Amino acid sequence: MSTTLPPGTAPVKQQYVFLLSSAALPLVDDDAAEGSTSHNGAPRADVVDTDTRGTGGRKKWTKAQKKEKRGANKGRKFGKVHDQLELCWRIANGKVCEHGDECRFTHDVAAYFAAKPRDIRFPSITNISDVPPFIVGMDVEEDSSASCESLDHHTTCPSFTESGICRLGLKCRFLGAHAKRDVVTGAITLLEDEEKRAQTALSATELNFVNxxxxxxxxxxxxxxxxxxxxxxxxxxxxxxxxxxEQHADVGGDEAPIxxxxxxxxxxxxxxxxxxxxxxxxxxxxxxxxLRLQEKRKLNWSGxxxxxxxxxxxxxxxxxxxxxxxxxxxxxxxxxxxxxxxxxxxxxxxxxxxxxxxxxxxxxxxxxxxxxxxxxxxxxxxxxxxxxxxxxxxxxxxxxxxxxxxxxxxxxxxxxxxxxxxxxxxxxxxxxxxxxxxxxxxxxxxxxxxxxxxxxxxxxxxxxxxxxxxxxxxxxxxxxxxxxxxxxxxxxxxxxxxxxxxxxxxxxxxxxxxxxxxxxxxxxxxxxxxxxxxxxxxxxxxxxxxxxxxxxxxxxxxERLQLIGKFAEFGLSHFGTDTTGVNTTRRFLCEALSFQYRYVPIGLLEHLPAKINDRAPAFKGRDELGMYFVDLETLLASPNSQDWVKISEMFLGPAPESWSFTPKHKSNAHGEESQG
Structure with a gap:
């Protein structure tokens, strides 16, 4: 390992260190991940990079810079993103709304589809590549004569694929996967896979709902x-x-029992x-x-x-x-x-x-x-x-x-x-x-x-x-x-x-x-x-x-991008495939990427095992693509939260203008407090 890298730096092979510089990626404060700075006030870092890609070397932080860059972005707020016109969920699933005209959501399906964005094309694993654009065949051909309500029958809906039905109905952003349009009347019919519904009744149904x-x-x-x-x-x-x-640990007031x-x-x-x-x-x-102690259920967790x-x-x-x-x-x-x-x-x-x-x-x-x-x-x-x-x-x-x-x-x-x-x-x-x-x-x-x-x-x-x-x-x-x-x-x-x-x-x-x-x-x-x-x-x-x-x-x-896609799939199944669910999934995907970017591929290391607390130097991936392109391994290592949003867009479509992501760690907010 080159002596140009200080102790505590991940032993990345010299040919992968960006421009052979000693600059390191921003150091993450893991205490900030738990919502607070350190107990004793000790700073987690004493250096700042002049260039996150390693072209400018390092310098000492001033006291003000330490304070600005350390810790968490407090008071983060993530508002829900809704459709421009919200359709009643009962109507969306082909049911009758008992509230009628008094319902606070629209029952006008035609108006809803006129305002609804186009379907998102969710990629299959076979469409994932390690070279740009990374997701193959994702660009939907634009048709100037097509309205925004056009369905994309090339997409897949994670909920429908897993369980044979999509609970969001017409509100689903992957509607083309489980709907067909009548060529004469233009009416949209929702599809169900009864065989798959029966097969996955237990394996795909979440538990622990409270009544x-x-x-x-x-x-x-x-x-x-x-x-x-x-x-x-x-x-x-x-x-x-x-x-x-106990007298020495009397913290906080008492509450009367229910x-x-x-x-x-x-x-x-x-x-x-x-x-x-x-x-x-x-x-x-x-x-x-x-229950006697001997009657308690035993946890056989060894191994x-x-x-x-x-x-x-x-x-x-x-x-x-x-x-x-x-x-x-x-x-x-x-x-x-x-x-x-x-x-x-x-x-x-x-x-x-x-x-x-x-x-x-x-x-x-x-x-x-x-x-x-x-x-x-x-x-x-x-x-x-x-x-x-x-x-x-x-x-x-x-x-x-x-x-x-x-x-x-x-x-x-x-x-x-x-x-x-x-x-x-x-x-x-x-x-x-x-x-x-x-x-x-x-x-x-x-x-x-x-x-x-x-x-x-x-x-x-x-x-x-x-x-x-x-x-x-x-x-x-x-x-x-x-x-x-x-x-x-x-x-x-x-x-x-x-x-x-x-x-x-x-x-x-x-x-x-x-x-x-x-x-x-x-x-x-x-x-x-x-x-x-x-x-x-x-x-x-x-x-x-x-x-x-x-x-x-x-x-x-x-393989890492495939796992990110799998997380997105699981998120959509859990949070929902409508506009709100898509962007809730996007938020938690970006939260996951705020940790995953810290991984240094072990093939880049001079010796194993990798250590969790080692700082990574700014490095490039193994698939060098030239000065105008960033390879996938380098993109996945980006500490810039704007890049995390871009990765989410590979699976969840473009982020709405009204949506933003504020990273938990201040060191990841490059240029702006929030990105979207």
Missing amino acids: AETLKLLRSKKYPRPITDSYLKELEATKGDSNGQ DASKSPLSPTELVAKRTGASDSSAQADTPDVP KSYLAPLTTVGNLPFRRLCVTLGADITCGEMGLATSFLTASASEFSLVRRHPSESMFGIQLAGNKPSTLVPAAEVLGREFGDAGGIDFVDVNCGCPIDLVFKTGSGSALLDAPAKLGKIVSGMSRALGEIPVTIKLRTGVKDGRNNAHKIMPRAATEWGIGCITLHGRTRQQRYTKLADWEYIKQCVDAVRAREADEGLSPIPIFGGGDCFSSHDYWTNVSSTGVDGVMIGRGALIKPWIFTEVKEHREWDISSR
């Missing part, structure tokens, strides 16, 4: 929660404080109303009989790969992509217990599960038993019996100020007695569904306490699995994960389990895993059952394939 009755009961604070009420009364009797607060005694329905009546089952003494007694719960980018389409690449265990984005109890629609959307997610959990954040236990009871009752959730994870590791200052997330590490009351109550409320916890090593540097918490969690609190991220809350991502300490914690848990004659529970480690080599080295050296992968999966989702196959994958740029 209106449940939301109504939660909003009115009448949702019955007998297990929670019984447990909180026990805490009051033994401690005099239903929140189990009064379920005012519910017009008893728990037995509610079960009978929902299931149609008759009353029985067994049903009436069940809420008051806690399985685990995608970490990730805010913003850990949505259903991304998790689904990771599952296709080998992820065994997935977990939804962190949800707030208080928001579930107030029937937040956005919070309940986080628990949606695709049938391909064979082992799926929900992560909750909160700071007291009086919110986390009832939230667990609600989720377990609504989704547990239907197989919608396999475990519930308690977030004891989130470091961001917004969470920490409320006493949630990593703040619970300094309140182990309260944490024990929380997880014990949740375990009782969830019945046979296991409770898991995700920890950091401690709150402050030099004050690790996970080795004290984990043995208690495994033997006293009824935990089904423990995940330990090898950093303190204060460290954030400023230091490498401490896998030696993770080993000490594993040893402490195994010793306690052996002393008490208990079966071992799964323990997963986490931190800096970026390759198959990292994964299996950490498993063999620390005794963990597996590694929870977070940032590594964001930068290279195919890491799960590498782990499964015990190899490092020199993935081609064409």
